Amino acid sequence: xxxxxxxxxxxxxxxxxxxxxxxxxxxxxxxxxxxxxxxxxxxxxxxxxxxxxxxxxxxxxxxxxxxxxxxxxxxxxxxxxxxxxxxxxxxxxxxxxxxxxxxxxxxxxxxxxxxxxxxxxxxxxxxxxxxxxxxx
Numbered sequence: 625x626x627x628x629x630x631x632x633x634x635x636x637x638x639x640x641x642x643x644x645x646x647x648x649x650x651x652x653x654x655x656x657x658x659x660x661x662x663x664x665x666x667x668x669x670x671x672x673x674x675x676x677x678x679x680x681x682x683x684x685x686x687x688x689x690x691x692x693x694x695x696x697x698x699x700x701x702x703x704x705x706x707x708x709x710x711x712x713x714x715x716x717x718x719x720x721x722x723x724x725x726x727x728x729x730x731x732x733x734x735x736x737x738x739x740x741x742x743x744x745x746x747x748x749x750x751x752x753x754x755x756x757x758x759x760x
Contacts (some may be wrong), residue, residue, distance in 0.1 A: 625684050626718065628659060629727055634734045638681065646728075655681045659730050660691055665737060666729030667679035667698055673732040684718055692718050695726045 630638055639653040644659045652658040659681065666672060684692075696709050699722035708719040718726070 625683045626686060626720070627680040627725065628656075628687075629675060629680050630659065630734070631673075631675040631731050632677040632679045634731065634738070635679045635681075636695060637734060637738050643695030654686075656691070659721050660694075660706050662733035662737060663695070663726050664733070665731040667733075669733070669736060671732040671736070672725070672728035673735065675727055675731050678727075683721070687718070694720055698722075698729070699725050 638655055638658050642653070642655050644650050652661060687695075695718055699719070700706060700709060702725060703721070705721070707719060
């Protein structure tokens with residue numbers, strides 16, 4: 625089973641947003657949910673960033689069919705490569721190039737979110753990034 629990776633530099637941030645702190649529930653119930661949010665944020669803003677040192681955070685079998693379908697759809701839009709999306713491999717199967725693309729979008733999305741939660745400039749605030757499609 626394939627594993628989903630994040631950049632080692634964002635691992636601490638992922639832990640912060642997906643772990644309970646005392647009586648405060650986490651922002652995301654699982655690392656998978658945090659990954660999918662950051663993937664969508666990267667896609668929404670049209671930014672990808674290659675991973676440096678990779679840290680495996682979960683296996684692809686924890687992805688729901690909808691999660692895998694979203695990743696495959698974005699991959700198809702980005703690459704036009706319909707041949708690697710063979711439906712005969714199962715509804716949650718994600719080809720390696722599509723998984724790598726998703727990791728890059730999630731990596732960029734995590735960086736956007738980290739900056740938004742501790743903005744240096746007003747245009748890096750969370751509301752600005754989420755509401756303005758041309759923000760990044």
